[in-house]
Amino acid sequence: LAVQAPTFEPSGIVWHSRLQEFIIVGDQGDLCTLSASGETATCYDVGSYDLEGITIADVASNIVYLAVEYAPALLEFDLTTGALTGKSWSLSSWMTTNSSSGVEALTFVPNGDSSIVESSHGGLFYVGSQYDGKIYVFDVDTATSGSVSFVTSFQVKSGYTDLAALSY
Numbered sequence: 001l002a003v004q005a006p007t008f009e010p011s012g013i014v015w016h017s018r019l020q021e022f023i024i025v026g027d028q029g030d031l032c033t034l035s036a037s038g039e040t041a042t043c044y045d046v047g048s049y050d051l052e053g054i055t056i057a058d059v060a061s062n063i064v065y066l067a068v069e070y071a072p073a074l075l076e077f078d079l080t081t082g083a084l085t086g087k088s089w090s091l092s093s094w095m096t097t098n099s100s101s102g103v104e105a106l107t108f109v110p111n112g113d114s115s116i117v118e119s120s121h122g123g124l125f126y127v128g129s130q131y132d133g134k135i136y137v138f139d140v141d142t143a144t145s146g147s148v149s150f151v152t153s154f155q156v157k158s159g160y161t162d163l164a165a166l167s168y
Contacts, residue, residue: 025051053106104130105166133161
């Protein structure tokens with residue numbers, strides 16, 4: 001269901017090279033697509049989620065992955081249907097949040113481009129935390145809801161916690 005988003009507060013953006021669109025998520029559960037020229041936009045109400053990050057794992061598909069801030073999780077969204085697919089992956093076993101900071105960033109790094117480890121699922125999801133300033137790395141089986149493995153985490157810079165964005 002496409003909706004207007006008059007109070008849209010953008011918090012994450014990714015460029016979809018095949019669709020030639022920016023895809024933007026917001027704090028009130030909005031997801032909007034925007035042409036490169038900025039002339040057309042379609043917005044969707046994803047639900048009552050504070051969305052803070054978005055990434056694409058496979059540019060050949062119309063699937064994007066969304067990061068939820070306060071209940072650390074990834075959600076799968078289909079741009080073709082304009083709706084969540086029902087697949088999700090909880091990250092709460094590894095990531096801590098509080099009422100004012102949590103997951104703040106998301107990106108996908110394909111196999112061959114990460115020095116950490118190769119994934120049997122095509123790449124790794126990097127999730128940034130505003131709570132502790134760490135980047136958490138996960139191996140997510142996107143074919144199976146809930147199937148996620150923690151790989152590692154690292155601090156960008158000691159003493160800094162306000163990590164706000166990631167891109168690859």
